[in-house]
Amino acid sequence: MAERHVVITGISGGVGRHLAARAMQEGYGVTGLCRTPPADLPCETLACDVAKADQVADCFARLRHVPLWGVINAAGIASMNLAVTTPPETMRRIVEVNLLGTMYCSAQAGRLLARRKGGRIINFSSIAVALGLEGESAYVAAKAGVEGFTRAFSREMSAWGVTVNAVAPGPIPTQLTAKVPQSKLDALVERQVIRRQCALDDVWQTVRWLLDDASCMISGQCLHVGGV
């Protein structure tokens, strides 16, 4: 068994899958969570809808005896739509998965990490929050919640040596952005400090550092990959 184990949510998505593969290469044990685990994942997976608190609790109960070091809350959904034309059910689901899912997983992981007196919680926000991106109001609202939760929860977990941070990348080539016209992505990238589209490994390099002991004095922060 690896000395340090991480849980990655949204394991079936492009970001989650990449982070899992890279974390395993670095020697971390990995358990991935997603609603319907695909068969081709290299790590252990548990079926879990992160928006369902009871499912999240059951999953983390099964991880009581692994040397948990961190959770990476990469599960997320978006709906590129104006708020005035977004169905309420879609708004609700966006908040449930992005915000409540992060909160449920963080709280359950927090209990295990508090017992171990150390660890890392890494949440995912988006450049869309800092830019107040039009056409993504519900997504921005949920991710802004994630950033606020990260700041407050970092203080709650500090006494146990657990850091809590958020990563907010610019647009990444995943399913989430697959239907966004390239011209829109290009315009978004032009608003970053570093004017090229984030690669999946750019995200991993940030997550890797946050997982590492070297980041022990960084907590409650939101790191913008690509700069904003």
Added chain:
Amino acid sequence: MMKKDVLDFIHAAILRILSDEAGATPQVDEKTPLLGKGGVLSSLMLVELMLALEDYCTENNRRFTWTHDSMMSAKNSPYQTIGSLAEYICSLPTLGQEE
């Protein structure tokens, strides 16, 4: 589970948690409040006690769900005193025998 065993566990856990803090260790007994006026634990210490009790209950084949709204808001909250918490723990059904 016997109430005396649970009380002994809670007592030992509180002393261990308090021993991590500087200063004199207060006397605690069954009537000692856990929360509010006269309480001996900070909110972070209470979490540590709950985590310890969660493990204790798991080892004894019980499920201790300590974050229900009713646990914190009810007038008869089990968190009122060490004794009421012990009674609540003893009342938890054995897993597989819940109603």
